[in-house]
Structures are given as structure tokens and as C-alpha cells.
Amino acid sequence: MPKTLFTRVRILDCSGENPFEGDLMVEGNRIVAVARPGRTLPRDGAEVIDGGGTATLMAGLIESHAHLSINNAATLTEIGAIPPEETTLIAMHNARLYLDCGITSCISAAAAKPRIDVVIRNEINAGKIPGPRLLAATPWLTVTAGLGDMRTLHMPDVTSMAIVVDGPENYRRVTRELIREGVDIVKLVISGDSFVPHAPSHSTVMSEAEVAAAAEVVHAHGKRMSAHARSAGAVKLAVKYGVKIVYHANFADEEALDMLEAAKDWIFVSPNIGFTATASQGGNGAFTEQQIRQLGFREELQGAAAGLQALKKRGVRILGGGDYGFSLTPHGDNALDLDHLVRFCGFTPMEALLSMTKHGAAAMDMPNELGQLREGFLADVVMVNGDPLTNPKVLLDRQNILAVMKDGKFHKRPST
Numbered sequence: 001m002p003k004t005l006f007t008r009v010r011i012l013d014c015s016g017e018n019p020f021e022g023d024l025m026v027e028g029n030r031i032v033a034v035a036r037p038g039r040t041l042p043r044d045g046a047e048v049i050d051g052g053g054t055a056t057l058m059a060g061l062i063e064s065h066a067h068l069s070i071n072n073a074a075t076l077t078e079i080g081a082i083p084p085e086e087t088t089l090i091a092m093h094n095a096r097l098y099l100d101c102g103i104t105s106c107i108s109a110a111a112a113k114p115r116i117d118v119v120i121r122n123e124i125n126a127g128k129i130p131g132p133r134l135l136a137a138t139p140w141l142t143v144t145a146g147l148g149d150m151r152t153l154h155m156p157d158v159t160s161m162a163i164v165v166d167g168p169e170n171y172r173r174v175t176r177e178l179i180r181e182g183v184d185i186v187k188l189v190i191s192g193d194s195f196v197p198h199a200p201s202h203s204t205v206m207s208e209a210e211v212a213a214a215a216e217v218v219h220a221h222g223k224r225m226s227a228h229a230r231s232a233g234a235v236k237l238a239v240k241y242g243v244k245i246v247y248h249a250n251f252a253d254e255e256a257l258d259m260l261e262a263a264k265d266w267i268f269v270s271p272n273i274g275f276t277a278t279a280s281q282g283g284n285g286a287f288t289e290q291q292i293r294q295l296g297f298r299e300e301l302q303g304a305a306a307g308l309q310a311l312k313k314r315g316v317r318i319l320g321g322g323d324y325g326f327s328l329t330p331h332g333d334n335a336l337d338l339d340h341l342v343r344f345c346g347f348t349p350m351e352a353l354l355s356m357t358k359h360g361a362a363a364m365d366m367p368n369e370l371g372q373l374r375e376g377f378l379a380d381v382v383m384v385n386g387d388p389l390t391n392p393k394v395l396l397d398r399q400n401i402l403a404v405m406k407d408g409k410f411h412k413r414p415s416t
């Protein structure tokens with residue numbers, strides 16, 4: 001089996017421990033040895049990658065809320081208007097881009113068309129196209145008048161990235177269909193959102209019977225659920241029916257926080273603050289100061305930060321990343337969340353890093369073989385020029401990403 005020895009690197013193993021100078025050996029697709037200071041590893045037959053004493057070696061990033069099949073869109077109808085063929089290519093190109101950026105795993109949080117994530121995942125797994133490990137999701141399953149329902153009576157065919165489903169029987173049928181097509185995750189849109197005229201963020205628009213029906217099917221098939229859940233009611237339904245990844249959770253009340261805490265062994269919260277954090281700073285010119293105030297982005301960000309602090313105190317695992325792929329949050333900027341979590345949410349740089357490595361791996365049900373640089377773990381490894389703990393933005397400059405290895409194979413080799 002081919003061997004690779006990373007030597008003279010600062011090993012940031014993403015367990016929560018401080019980095020140390022050391023060597024790391026990969027054999028096949030696994031990390032087989034990690035040497036701490038004072039020890040070195042024999043080079044026997046290995047390709048040697050020399051970090052020169054300054055490069056950091058870390059686990060590949062895990063994006064917890066990916067939309068690979070959208071194309072930095074400004075509106076939801078724009079997404080729906082792109083035909084499936086082009087959408088497939090968009091997802092393929094983004095899959096490569098994510099690996100370029102050191103993102104070696106993605107939990108999809110909805111595909112733009114029903115089978116896109118599934119076919120992209122299958123091609124990646126077959127080694128035919130480059131891309132991260134991918135958990136494939138459905139489009140948003142939403143109700144009439146919910147997020148993503150762009151229809152009107154006189155224009156009934158306008159689509160977004162949602163499938164509009166009403167009533168428990170229809171939720172059962174559609175969920176079964178999409179599981180038959182091969183998804184790993186069923187994405188429910190339980191709450192509203194600030195951009196939806198008749199379903200604001202604090203409203204809970206899916207009925208309990210609909211959530212229960214989808215959950216019944218998902219659990220019967222041993223699949224996972226994730227949910228767009230901004231309102232307290234949506235968070236409570238998500239916990240009650242076994243939704244593993246709860247997105248946003250920004251209006252969670254005391255009871256919802258208690259429920260999340262009681263479920264902390266199996267549940268994850270992914271706040272996806274990138275959009276709000278970017279918007280609250282003007283969104284690179286997209287919003288005027290007046291609009292920032294009117295739309296309440298700063299208050300929303302402060303609210304999210306307070307909620308995350310409360311969840312962190314209660315021991316709920318927080319995931320990083322989310323909703324990159326819109327015009328405000330272009331693909332490739334995902335690692336900005338490391339900075340957002342530190343700057344706006346009171347995380348330590350290490351806590352922010354674990355949200356995109358160790359905890360992401362646990363959310364993928366791979367806590368003992370992914371997301372950390374440890375013996376026996378899968379070799380998803382990124383070599384960085386700089387230190388993500390002292391400069392959380394170091395990963396944003398592609399030139400700092402010296403090497404990307406996924407499953408023991410180089411996607412990007414260090415230039416010699």
C-alpha cells in the first residue's frame with residue numbers, strides 16, 4: 001500500500017488538544033501513526049512531505065450545511081429555473097471547488113433537484129469525479145406558503161429548490177420516493193424564514209402530523225433527517241421526532257433549549273450564521289446601512305450568538321458552515337465561519353475549529369474515524385501555510401492550502 005509521511009509539521013489533530021510538532025504517516029486510506037515531539041517516524045518507502053517546520057497539518061474541514069447544486073444564486077426562483085442538466089454540472093464543479101478549499105466532507109442541506117446529490121455522491125464515491133465525502137439530501141420538503149414555495153395562483157409552475165408537500169400521507173409518499181432514489185438525508189422545512197411573506201422565522205408552518213409522517217418513514221428506512229427550524233416550535237418538533245441536525249434554531253426558547261440539552265448525545269445544531277454575519281456587515285455592498293437596520297440583521301446575529309452561548313454551556317454540539325452558495329455567501333468562503341464563530345459568537349478558535357472537524361464527523365456518524373488526525377482514522381488531511389488558531393481566516397486564501405488529501409489520496413499536492 002502506498003505510504004505518505006508528513007514530517008516537520010505542526011499537527012493540529014482536531015481532538016481539542018493544542019498543536020504539537022510531529023510526523024504523521026498515512027498508509028492506504030488511513031492514518032497509521034502520529035509521532036509527538038521527540039519522536040520521528042521511519043521513512044521506509046514513504047513519499048515524504050516536508051512541512052518545513054511551519055506548516056500546519058489538520059483534519060479536512062466538514063461543511064455541515066452544503067448546497068453544492070446551487071450557483072451563488074441571488075434568488076430562489078433563479079435556482080429553480082436552471083434545468084437539471086446544468087444543475088448537475090454546477091454541483092460537479094462545486095464538489096471540486098470544495099476539495100480545493102480543504103473541505104473534505106459535506107453534509108448536504110438540500111439539493112436543487114431531487115437526484116442531484118445522489119448522482120454526485122455516487123460519482124465521487126466511484127472515484128470518477130473529485131469531491132468531498134457527501135451525505136446526499138433531498139430538496140427542501142416544504143408546505144404550501146412555506147419557504148421555497150414560489151408559486152402563485154396565476155403562475156403555478158414556478159419552482160425553487162423545494163418540493164411542496166401537504167398533508168401526512170403525501171409526506172409519507174414523497175419521503176419514500178426520495179429514499180428509493182438514494183438520499184441519505186431528508187430535509188424538512190418546519191419553520192418559516194424572514195424572506196417568506198406569509199411564514200416569518202418565528203412561525204412553525206409544518207404540522208406535527210406532517211413531521212411525524214416523514215419521521216416514521218425516515219426511521220423505518222434507517223436514514224437521517226435534518227430540518228430548517230428557526231422557530232421554537234420547529235426546534236421542539238425536530239427534537240421530538242428525531243431530527244439529527246437542527247439548522248438555525250435562532251428562536252429556541254427555554255423549553256426548546258432544555259429539549260436540545262436532553263438530546264445532546266445524538267443531536268447537533270448548525271446555526272449557519274454566515275449569511276446573517278455577512279449581511280450584518282453590509283454583504284459586500286448588497287445592503288445599505290438603512291436596510292441592515294430595517295431587516296434587523298445585527299439583532300438577528302446578536303440573538304443567534306446568545307443562543308449559541310446557551311447551547312454551548314449546555315453541552316450541545318455546534319456545527320460550522322452553512323448556506324454558502326448564495327450571492328451573498330459564495331461557495332469557497334465556507335471557512336469564514338471559523339472567524340464568525342470567534343468574532344461574533346464568543347467561541348474560542350479551537351471550539352470554532354472543532355465545529356468544522358470533530359463534531360462534523362460525529363454528525364456524519366463517523367466519530368471514531370473522521371474529523372481528527374489520529375491513528376486508525378481516515379486520511380482526510382489538509383496542510384496549511386499558517387495557523388488557523390491564531391488566524392481563523394488563513395484557510396480563505398487558497399494559496400495557503402498547501403495540500404489536500406482525501407481518503408489517503410492527494411487532491412492537491414504541495415508544490416516542490
Ligand SMILES: [Zn+2]
Pocket residue numbers: 065067109110322323
Ligand atoms: Zn440552506
